[in-house]
Each structure stands twice: as C-alpha cells, then as structure tokens.
Amino acid sequence: MVFSSVSFLVFFLPCLLVLYFMVPRRYRGARNFILLAFSLAFYACGGPKFLLLMLLSIVINYCCGLLAGAKHRPAVRKAGVTLAAVLGLGLLGWFKYAGFFGEMLHALMPFIPVPQVTLPIGISFFTFQGLSYVIDVLRDAAAVQKNPLKLALYISFFPQLVAGPIVRYTTVADEIDERHESVSEFSAGAVRFLFGLAKKMLLANAVAQIADAAFSAVSPSVALAWLGAVAYTFQIYFDFSAYSDMAIGLGRMFGFHFLENFNYPYVSRSVTEFWRRWHISLSTWFRDYVYIPLGGNRCSRARNILNLFLVWALTGLWHGASWTFIAWGLWFFVLLIGEKFLWGKALSRLPSLLQHVYAMLLVILSWVLFRADDISAALCYMAAMFGRAPALCDSRAVYYALEFWPELLLCCIAALPVKNLLETALEKRNSKLSRGILIVGPKLASLALLALSYCRLVTGSFNPFIYFRF
Amino acid sequence: MKRICEWAMALLFSGVLLILMAATILLPKSRYSYYENRNLSAFPEITAESVLSGQVFDDLETLFCDYAAWRTPALKAVTWADLNVFRRPVVNETVVTDDVLLPQLYDPAMSDDDIRAQAKLVAEDNAALQKQVESYGGHYCYVAVPCQYVYYEDSYPAYLTNRSRYTDLELSALTEEMNAQGVCFLDMGPVFDSLGHPPEFSSRVDNHYGLLGAYETYRAAVQKLNGDYGLALSFPEEGTDVTFSALPNPYMGSRTRKLLGLRGDDEKLLTAAFREDIPFTRLDNWQEVASAVYALPATEDEALTYGLYMGGDIAETCIRTDRSSLLTALIFGDSFTNAVESLAYYSFDEMRSVDLRHYKTQSISDYIAAYQPDVVICIRDYEALLSRSDNGGLS
Numbered sequence: 001m002v003f004s005s006v007s008f009l010v011f012f013l014p015c016l017l018v019l020y021f022m023v024p025r026r027y028r029g030a031r032n033f034i035l036l037a038f039s040l041a042f043y044a045c046g047g048p049k050f051l052l053l054m055l056l057s058i059v060i061n062y063c064c065g066l067l068a069g070a071k072h073r074p075a076v077r078k079a080g081v082t083l084a085a086v087l088g089l090g091l092l093g094w095f096k097y098a099g100f101f102g103e104m105l106h107a108l109m110p111f112i113p114v115p116q117v118t119l120p121i122g123i124s125f126f127t128f129q130g131l132s133y134v135i136d137v138l139r140d141a142a143a144v145q146k147n148p149l150k151l152a153l154y155i156s157f158f159p160q161l162v163a164g165p166i167v168r169y170t171t172v173a174d175e176i177d178e179r180h181e182s183v184s185e186f187s188a189g190a191v192r193f194l195f196g197l198a199k200k201m202l203l204a205n206a207v208a209q210i211a212d213a214a215f216s217a218v219s220p221s222v223a224l225a226w227l228g229a230v231a232y233t234f235q236i237y238f239d240f241s242a243y244s245d246m247a248i249g250l251g252r253m254f255g256f257h258f259l260e261n262f263n264y265p266y267v268s269r270s271v272t273e274f275w276r277r278w279h280i281s282l283s284t285w286f287r288d289y290v291y292i293p294l295g296g297n298r299c300s301r302a303r304n305i306l307n308l309f310l311v312w313a314l315t316g317l318w319h320g321a322s323w324t325f326i327a328w329g330l331w332f333f334v335l336l337i338g339e340k341f342l343w344g345k346a347l348s349r350l351p352s353l354l355q356h357v358y359a360m361l362l363v364i365l366s367w368v369l370f371r372a373d374d375i376s377a378a379l380c381y382m383a384a385m386f387g388r389a390p391a392l393c394d395s396r397a398v399y400y401a402l403e404f405w406p407e408l409l410l411c412c413i414a415a416l417p418v419k420n421l422l423e424t425a426l427e428k429r430n431s432k433l434s435r436g437i438l439i440v441g442p443k444l445a446s447l448a449l450l451a452l453s454y455c456r457l458v459t460g461s462f463n464p465f466i467y468f469r470f
Numbered sequence: 471m472k473r474i475c476e477w478a479m480a481l482l483f484s485g486v487l488l489i490l491m492a493a494t495i496l497l498p499k500s501r502y503s504y505y506e507n508r509n510l511s512a513f514p515e516i517t518a519e520s521v522l523s524g525q526v527f528d529d530l531e532t533l534f535c536d537y538a539a540w541r542t543p544a545l546k547a548v549t550w551a552d553l554n555v556f557r558r559p560v561v562n563e564t565v566v567t568d569d570v571l572l573p574q575l576y577d578p579a580m581s582d583d584d585i586r587a588q589a590k591l592v593a594e595d596n597a598a599l600q601k602q603v604e605s606y607g608g609h610y611c612y613v614a615v616p617c618q619y620v621y622y623e624d625s626y627p628a629y630l631t632n633r634s635r636y637t638d639l640e641l642s643a644l645t646e647e648m649n650a651q652g653v654c655f656l657d658m659g660p661v662f663d664s665l666g667h668p669p670e671f672s673s674r675v676d677n678h679y680g681l682l683g684a685y686e687t688y689r690a691a692v693q694k695l696n697g698d699y700g701l702a703l704s705f706p707e708e709g710t711d712v713t714f715s716a717l718p719n720p721y722m723g724s725r726t727r728k729l730l731g732l733r734g735d736d737e738k739l740l741t742a743a744f745r746e747d748i749p750f751t752r753l754d755n756w757q758e759v760a761s762a763v764y765a766l767p768a769t770e771d772e773a774l775t776y777g778l779y780m781g782g783d784i785a786e787t788c789i790r791t792d793r794s795s796l797l798t799a800l801i802f803g804d805s806f807t808n809a810v811e812s813l814a815y816y817s818f819d820e821m822r823s824v825d826l827r828h829y830k831t832q833s834i835s836d837y838i839a840a841y842q843p844d845v846v847i848c849i850r851d852y853e854a855l856l857s858r859s860d861n862g863g864l865s
Contacts, residue, residue, distance in 0.1 A: 001527065001531075005531050005534075006494075006531060006534035006535050006538050007527070007530060007531045007534055009487065009490070010487065010490045010491050010494055010534065010538065010539075011491055011494075011534070013487055014484070014487040014488045014490075014491045015491075017484055017487070018488070045524065045527040046524050046527070047522070047523060047524030048521060048522055048524065049522045049523070183473075183476050183477055183480050184473075184476050186476075186480045187475075187476035187477075187479040187480045187483075188476075190479060190480065190483040191479065194483070395628065395629035395630065395631070396629075398629035399559065399560075399629045399630060402558070402559050402629070403558050403559060403560055405556075406556045436471070439471060439472050439475050440475055443475055443478070443479040446479075447479075447482060447483070447486075450483075450486065454490070454538075454544065455544040455545075455547050455548050456548065457535070457538075458535055458538040458540075458541045458544050458545075459541070459544055459545050459548050
C-alpha cells in the first residue's frame with residue numbers, strides 16, 4: 001500500500017484515525033497495539049508472505065537487543081550485535097543481492113544457477129532501523145526494549161516502514177511509551193502530510209512521464225536528454241521528499257517526531273553540501289554506524305579515503321543490486337574526495353551562481369547514472385546530453401515541454417525554499433494580517449491541495465514511489 | 471485564533487476523509503463509465519495465491535479508484551483544468567486543436583520490411599477470399615477508408631506524430647500487393663481527395679467518417695463492383711433518391727467523450743431518408759428487432775454517438791427487404807461498416823453485416839461458404855488495414 005492511494009487515503013487512514021482516537025489517551029498500550037496492528041496490515045498489503053520476513057527481522061533484533069543489553073558481559077553484548085548484523089544483513093543480502101551476485105557468479109561459472117528472489121518492500125529500511133537499535137543498545141545510547149510489541153511498533157511503524165526516513169530508536173523510544181497527541185500536533189501533521197501528498201501526486205508523477213519518455217527514447221536529441229535528466233532530478237526529489245513529508249506528517253498526527261530527511265538539497269553550492277541536505281537519515285546512519293566506527297577522519301589521509309570509499313560504495317549498493325548504483329555511489333566518493341582535498345577551497349571562492357551550477361550539474365549527472373538501466377546506457381545518455389545526439393532539439397522535447405510546463409515551473413519554485421522566505425517575510429511584518437496568513441494560509445493551502453491530489457488520485461493510475469525499490 | 475484554526479484543520483481533514491470513505495461505500499454506482507466507454511473493474515477474485523502475492527490488494531486499489539466517490543466530477547475538473555488553465559496540447563490522449571480533436575499517435579514499431587510483409591499477407595488473405603467468392607459466382611470488393619487521424623493529418627501540430635510516413639508506406643505496400651494479387655481494391659483516400667477533401671466527410675470529433683463520407687464510400691464501392699464485374703447495383707442519388715438531414719442533438723464523438731464533453735464543436739450527425747419507402751425486417755444476432763437503421767434518441771437534448779448508425783457495433787445483423795430481384799450482400803469489417811450499412815440496404819434484397827471484432831462463431835471464410843452472398847464488401851479503415859487479428863485473418 002502506498003500513501004498516495006485510494007486504499008490508504010479513503011479507507012486505511014480514516015479507519016485508523018477513528019479507532020486510535022476512540023481509545024482514551026491513558027490506554028497507551030491499546031493505542032500502540034492499534035498502531036502496530038495497522039502497521040502490520042499496511043505491510044501485508046504489499047504481499048503478506050513478506051510479513052513473515054519482517055516479523056523474523058523484529059524477532060532477531062529483539063533477541064539480539066536483549067543480548068546487547070548493559071547487564072551482560074561485553075563479549076555477550078558484542079555477540080548480540082554481531083548476530084544481529086550477520087542475520088539482519090544476511091537476510092538483506094539474500095533478498096536484495098542474491099540475484100546480483102548470482103548473475104556475476106553465473107557469468108564466471110555457468111553451471112551455477114542464478115537465484116530468483118523477489119525483493120520485499122522496505123527491507124533496506126527496516127533492516128537498518130533494527131540494526132541501529134541493537135548497536136545503540138550496545139553503545140548504551142538506548143535502553144533495552146523488553147516489550148517485543150513496542151520494538152515491533154518501532155520497526156514496523158507504517159509511516160516510515162517502506163521508504164524511510166530511517167528513524168533511530170533513540171529518536172522515538174520515549175515517544176513509544178509517552179507521547180503527547182494534541183490537536184495542534186495533529187493539525188500540523190495533517191498539513192505536512194497533505195503537502196507531501198500534493199508533491200507526489202501533482203509534481204513527481206507528472207514529471208516522471210517526461211523522464212520515462214526521455215530515458216526510453218532510442219536516440220534522444222540534446223534537448224530531450226537534458227529535459228529528461230532535469231525531469232528525473234525533480235521526480236526523485238519530489239517523490240522521495242514527498243514520502244518523507246507524509247511519513248513525518250503522519251508520525252506527528254500520532255504524536256511521534258521524526259527527524260527531517262531533506263533540506264532543500266537543490267540549493268546546494270557543493271556536492272558536500274548536497275549530501276548534508278539529501279536523504280539525511282541515510283547519510284547520518286552511514287556516518288554513525290559505518291564511517292565513524294571505521295575511524296572516520298581521525299586517521300591518516302589514506303585511511304580516511306579508504307573509509308570514504310567503503311561508505312560510498314555501500315551507500316550505492318544500499319540503493320540497489322546493480323553496477324549503476326555502485327557507480328553512482330563511487331561518483332559521489334570521487335566528488336567528495338575532490339572537494340575535500342583538491343578543489344573545495346577554489347570552489348568556495350567562485351561566485352555563488354557558479355557554485356550552484358557546478359553542484360547541480362554534477363547532481364543531475366549522478367541521477368542519470370542512477371536512473372539508467374546499465375552503465376553503458378548511462379554513458380550513452382550523458383553523451384546525448386553533451387551533443388552526441390542526432391539533433392539539438394526534436395519534436396518530442398517540444399511536446400514534453402509544452403505538455404508539462406506548469407509542473408516543471410512549479411517544480412523549480414517548490415525546489416527552492418520559497419516557503420521559508422515567505423514565512424520569514426510575514427513574521428517580519430508582524431501585522432495582524434501577516435500573523436493571520438501564517439496561521440490560516442498553510443491550512444487552507446493544504447486542504448486545497450487535498451482536493452487537487454484527490455482529483456489526480458482517482459483519475460490516474462501512474463503512481464509508483466521510486467524509493468519502494470530500496 | 472490559532473487554536474480555532476488548528477481545531478478546524480483537524481476536523482476538516484478527518485471529516486473529509488471520513489466523508490470520502492462513506493460516500494465511496496454508500497453512493498450508488500454504475501458498472502459502466504460512459505465517458506471512458508468501459509466497464510469499471512469488478513471485485514477481485516480472492517484466492518490464497520492472490521492474497522499471498524498481494525495481487526488482490528492491487529486489484530482492490532484499482533476497484534477503489536474506479537468507484538471512488540465523485541470520480542466523474544474529479545475527472546471533469548482535471549480535464550477542464552488541463553484544457554482551459556494549462557492549455558495542454560494533449561489531454562486524455564486527445565490532441566486538442568482549434569478545429570478538430572485528434573487521437574494522440576505513436577509510430578508503430580514496424581520496420582519498412584515488416585510493413586511490406588504484413589501487407590503481402592493481408593493481400594494474400596483477400597485474394598484467397600475473393601477467389602472463394604468468385605468460385606460460386608459471387609463478387610468481392612475490398613474498401614480502404616481513411617480514419618480521422620489520416621483525414622486530418624495536416625491538423626497535427628508539427629511536434630506530434632501524425633503517422634503519415636507509416637500510413638503512406640502501408641497504403642502503397644497494400645495497394646501494390648492487392649493489385650499484384652488481382653484483388654478488387656478500392657482506396658477511398660484518393661476518391662475523397664478528388665471530391666475536394668471536404669471536412670464533412672470525416673468527423674472532427676470522432677474517429678469515423680460522417681454519413682456523407684460513408685455515402686461516398688458506398689457510391690464508390692457500387693461503381694467499382696458495377697465497373698469491375700458488370701453488375702447493375704442501384705444507388706440512391708442525393709436530391710432525387712435520398713435526402714440528408716441533420717439531427718439537432720449534440721454529437722458526443724469519441725474524442726469529445728474522452729474530454730468528458732468539455733470540448734467539441736457544433737458538428738451534427740446526419741440521417742438519410744430514401745424517397746422510395748423500403749420496408750425491411752431486421753435481425754440482430756438472429757433476433758428480430760425494430761425495423762430501423764438509426765438508434766434515434768428520445769429527446770433533442772440527448773447526446774448522440776456514432777452508435778446512431780445501426781445502433782452501434784453488433785456481431786451479426788441481417789436486413790431483409792424482400793426484393794428478390796436484387797442481389798444479396800455481406801458487408802464485413804469493423805465500426806466503419808455501420809454508417810455504410812445504414813444506406814446500403816437500398817441496393818440489396820438481403821444485406822448481412824459481420825463485425826470482425828465481435829463475431830466469433832466462425833471465420834469469415836466459413837461464413838461466406840455457408841451463406842454464399844452475391845456481393846461481399848470488406849471495409850477497413852487505414853488504422854486496421856494491416857490487422858489480421860480479431861477474425862481479421864479472414865480464413
């Protein structure tokens with residue numbers, strides 16, 4: 001099930017809201033149980049057979065968390081973490097990477113069959129969440145959760161279950177036991193959810209049609225290749241950040257506070273800055289659980305480079321079992337190393353506009369790598385972008401520009417922190433009207449967006465979330 | 471004020487979702503979506519396999535989407551905005567121009583050699599059928615008619631394909647093969663051009679020709695059969711034998727329909743009235759029905775579709791005029807036969823029609839072998855010329 005579906009919006013969510021808020025706040029356990037039951041049902045809608053896999057993951061992390069608890073000897077605690085890592089990553093490895101590595105082995109030794117494994121939705125996300133819990137217990141950053149239902153709720157909580165953000169146990173541990181649902185929080189969460197829904201339904205799905213056409217074109221013109229690359233750049237941002245917005249909004253409606261996952265990444269002036277603003281929960285996860293344990297930057301330059309190489313190769317691989325994703329990760333490794341050790345200072349002395357152009361050009365090219373079916377397709381596509389194409393512009397580029405100009409224009413505006421600028425301007429005015437607009441404006445806008453999103457939702461079937469693959 | 475707004479937001483959000491849920495469940499529903507011209511999805515079959523794979527949940531989502539509350543107003547709102555606010559060149563797969571509504575086209579994934587090879591197969595099919603018809607003394611004619619996107623191919627914006635290259639190659643290959651195989655072949659494109667390519671021959675808002683286009687097709691087919699086979703088929707001349715009049719009703723062409731009736735023009739459908747009264751009995755799939763060739767609406771406000779002619783697509787129709795001095799005929803093809811049929815019974819003692827898409831009882835070849843009509847006319851539009859599916863393989 002996806003948030004931008006009639007099943008979720010018209011049936012699942014209202015039923016959950018009614019049941020959840022019918023239970024008095026003092027019965028926290030009952031409210032948590034309702035959330036857990038709905039979360040499991042939410043996941044089961046994607047294929048009930050994988051529900052068992054998620055339950056197994058919960059059991060592994062629960063047991064390993066108990067072993068990693070402070071009352072055990074250090075060796076036992078480490079064994080708990082090791083077991084969680086081996087089992088959790090083992091399941092992830094089998095379900096996500098068996099086919100990929102199997103194909104490589106099959107190419108070398110044709111008598112070895114390629115395993116046909118279906119990727120369970122959200123396995124990368126719930127594996128990382130479970131693992132972070134056990135590691136945090138070992139580090140004494142979190143207390144052992146003895147109630148398996150509460151741990152199950154943390155891992156399976158539906159807003160962030162299938163496409164993130166990757167929520168740390170420490171972020172929500174207290175809120176599982178004691179949180180304060182309020183009209184104010186609910187209202188703010190609903191507004192956030194509806195803005196996310198609109199980003200997905202009105203922007204991401206529309207520009208996806210341009211990207212799909214451009215990337216499947218046999219010989220795109222230069223203009224079509226660029227249009228497609230830019231469209232995909234917008235699509236992936238508005239698709240993924242929309243999901244995060246909806247997750248954060250839903251969490252807030254039920255009294256949970258997830259950390260932000262995006263911070264206007266396309267205003268970045270360097271690739272380093274881009275990664276401080278893009279998929280923050282993933283980059284901080286790798287920083288805290290891989291990069292720093294490897295030694296981070298408190299080591300020799302060579303070791304630091306090796307650490308970064310490992311982190312970015314793994315980041316690429318996390319996104320998918322394909323050479324394009326590994327190449328995508330290593331592309332950022334090279335750029336980040338370059339900015340850190342080679343051209344970072346020179347870059348910072350350039351005019352701001354040039355810095356933006358530099359960052360966006362490299363980010364757009366990275367998305368070409370990310371989107372293409374394989375490396376050679378990505379290189380062909382990039383070649384078309386830089387002139388190796390049958391024409392500078394063709395009729396398809398004109399058509400897509402004319403057909404989707406409203407969405408492209410809106411994407412340009414919505415990718416910039418216009419909302420923040422407006423809020424700041426209104427706050428500065430500090431008049432009765434500006435205060436009124438600040439209070440009423442977002443709510444009215446979100447309700448209008450709900451109407452528009454519903455119209456698009458019931459009239460279209462083009463609706464997949466990109467990050468469901470991961 | 472902040473507190474009131476928060477309460478209002480919380481209540482409105484929850485209330486809207488609850489109302490949508492209740493309305494989706496409770497509002498009366500129709501299985502058929504008129505504007506989309508399709509049956510909406512049925513409740514999915516629930517099996518252990520479909521549940522375990524999650525397929526049933528995907529099917530349910532399709533069902534919920536189809537039956538979501540106020541879906542048609544939502545469709546209209548989106549279409550209206552696309553037409554009037556964003557002024558998109560293509561809305562609901564319809565190319566919107568000032569004068570005409572056209573289908574959005576994609577170039578078929580066929581190489582030139584594929585097209586020629588397919589044209590050869592189609593010509594061979596028709597040659598075999600003609601041979602079969604002629605073997606018992608019958609007469610065969612294959613008529614190719616331009617569909618709307620071909621008739622108005624110059625109206626497409628330059629940045630959208632009008633499939634003209636494919637159409638030209640398809641026609642030249644088929645004409646060459648039909649001539650090589652000796653098939654009695656009539657291409658209405660050049661005929662329409664010779665008459666000045668008047669806009670009233672093809673609908674501006676529908677895939678089909680207008681009744682005047684069908685009338686000229688009927689005339690050309692009769693002339694071809696009379697000329698090639700020395701027949702003496704009668705034909706109703708306009709003004710003396712037949713008069714055309716426009717119905718006042720709005721015309722909901724297939725493109726207008728795709729745009730939910732939000733864009734169209736004042737195009738009207740015509741009916742023909744023969745000066746001579748020709749009583750007939752009509753059987754649809756061998757059930758006797760009213761003796762009419764026009765499905766006339768109850769009121770003048772009711773929108774008409776191309777289904778006006780012969781009441782739409784019917785697998786098999788038989789019209790008996792009980793004039794034994796005249797010949798019998800079989801007209802087959804797809805919906806392009808309908809408008810011709812509403813006129814052509816004038817020339818025959820008995821006229822049957824078979825819709826290749828709906829008639830599944832036997833092949834056309836077997837049908838002809840059993841019926842042995844004097845005249846067999848196949849009518850295919852340019853889009854379907856190379857199609858051999860849906861009984862189009864003929865034998």
